[in-house]
Amino acid sequence: MSLKDFDLAEGQPGYLYELSRGVVTVMDVPNPSHFAQMIVIRNQFATYQLAHPDRIYGVGSRADCKILLPSLESERHPDLSVYITSPPRENVWSTWIPEIVIEVVSPSSKHRDYGEKAEEFFLFGVREYWIIDAAKQEMLVLRRSPEGWKERTIRPPKKYRIRLLPGFEFDCGKVFQAAQASGE
Template sequence: MAAPTTTPETLNPDHIDKSGDKLQYMTLEEYASLPEQEDGYTYELVRGAVVREPGPSWSHRLLQFKLGRYFHAWIEEAGQGEVGLEGDCILSENPDTVRIPDVAVLLRRRSTDNEPGGWVRGAPDIVVEVLSPSNTPRQMRERMDDYFGAGALRVWIVDPTARTVVIHRPDEASMLFKDGDCLEDPEVLPGFVLDVAELFER
């Protein structure tokens, strides 16, 4: 690893910022042993560096919950799969990357019993990220590259301001859904239909 690791009991705020200029480095095992941080930020491990971003707002969490509920209903009907909110996913090792998608859909159950932190290994089949004001296009492109590189089939980018959902595929094709549209992706979610206007209703 390019930088020395640090004792994982605490995160040094002086060595962590979302710009990536000053970062605290640690291994996957050290990161997994960290106590829960209660400072209102979200932390991820990106190529061995701990990266901090502002925690989600209330409206952001409402969208996560609604999307999780829609996916759960589809999974119940399909009789297989799992959905989780803000679950750590081990995307790569050496360098180590752990991302926390807003919503993660597994089309088949995966065992996490022997994984660090009890986390999912590999990308979820479907990843949903809800945009926050702090997100930049570069950040989102990097996140998508990490997810697709680890095997994701789809990455949804939900934009609450524009009231749109863009479904990205590994081949760089994408589908845009906006107010008034019914979102469908029968190739990976047969029978799943989402009213985009309903998603953004409060």
């Protein structure tokens, strides 16, 4: 399917769809564990944003934003996208690049999160891609470099400090605690 056809297609209420290299994927409705993890992640960014209102333009989730890759016929809706700059006036979703994209791994999305999404987010220009995997109790950080992604694995109790957001310390341990408390 083309991006144009995908944009015109009508889906079923209550579902979110992505286009992956011309193939439509129905995204799972988040389970309680995913929901709990997202709350903890968003709260960490919200706390930082309140303390440093000039450093983050906005944090969007699935339905709030999209990443368009016309050359691959792909449209992605990341779990979380962090934008430092304000949006451009035209072609917002094909030109506004989030600095950080975060995916919370679920069994049905694992192969996409670790595989094709990493490639697509790099091609789009994302500076950092975080893959948060409660089952592994680790967060894989992919940081853009001229050679491709540079990988770094973070495990509790370590916190991740990011150059893009001075003073921000992301605590993946809190995310994994939320996953465990919700039954995962």
